[in-house]
Amino acid sequence: MPHGDGLIMANRTVAEQRLACSFERGTTRFEVTDLRIDYHVNRSATLVFTLAVVQLDRPVERWEVTLEWTDKSFIDEFTSAAPDPQRLGILVSLIRSLLEEWWETKGYERQSAKMGRRLP
8 A cells, every 4th residue: 555645545534534644743754654444333433543653863663553532522524525624623633633642652651552553
């Protein structure tokens, strides 16, 4: 599968397309190389990101990160063919913030450490 913003977008919802895009926070680039979202009957979702994390003067690290999304108030944005742009922006920002928080705390916070698995 292609990497970064070139992920195959066919059959993805608008939210999935936006979440599959790479992004930067400060000097850290999160290159999304794969994204899988599993929807559950209780209106929650499991997001599994495969990331290449790029930082200046450091080797690229590849990770698989699993986020459990239980906020039912946003689940319609995940699945809608035409989500409200403002709510979609909030959703994408929240999830990217969770990924950034995971990255910053994975070395010392047990729950964050469990969310990610370093890849070869």
